[in-house]
Amino acid sequence: MEDIHPARLRAADADRERVATAVQSAGTEGRLTLDEVEERLTHVYAAKFTDELTALTADLPRPVPPWPGFPLSRAALRRHPALRLHLAVVVAVAVVAIVRWAVLGAGFFWPAFPMFWLVVSLFVHARVRSARERARTAVPY
Template sequence: MDTNGIPSRLRAADADRERVATRIQAAGGEGRLTLEEVEDRLSAVYSAKYTDDLAALTSDLPKPAPKRRPVALGHPAVRIHLAIAVVLSVLLIARWVASGAPFFWPAMPMFWLAMSVLVHARVRGARRRFKPEDGIAVA
């Protein structure tokens, strides 16, 4: 125990073991480890009691790349589309204020403007996921 009463070695959970085992199997699939090394390390992973034992098994492997969240409005054409939709929405609201209508009639055109931007972003996102070598024609 350290001075704060926290144990210096933490027991490994099943989720910790599975995470390390997946990383070792991936390294074996990439050719970084031989089949014998993968088998030895996996047996050590499932018999490990502490997290520092697990860390030692992957210390010579490269760190996995952090997962990036896809950007919905990343394409410049979608950002331009969004800007135009916002400008049109502001103009519609200004017209509604000037007209003095008792109900908010710009709600429906603004809804369809928003839907068009969302569909555009979705289509651009789908196009980005496919590569030409996938054999899928994208217009």
């Protein structure tokens, strides 16, 4: 019976597939030869523990995370009720400012300044939320 260190975690099939995809991608990019890819894939599918998988990709560069895209989307609004509330406050304050401007008959459109900063605060809020979400879901090799 082999000596099992209590800190070692058993590798799941999903772990093996993730590492196998990274090894195959490295072969496709020309970072590994065909023989190295075959050898590493053999070790990937024979690995029992996650630290064995980590060693197989230690010398490969980490993939660049995709650009997050536009942070304020319908999906983001569905996932984060705080963003919906923030958007509602921005719209309500903008409507009140525009109505006040129209009723008072001011010539200069002053509501543009507070509306600009309200929209900026909304985008910053959405960007911070999406960055936190990506950090929570990021999985190393």
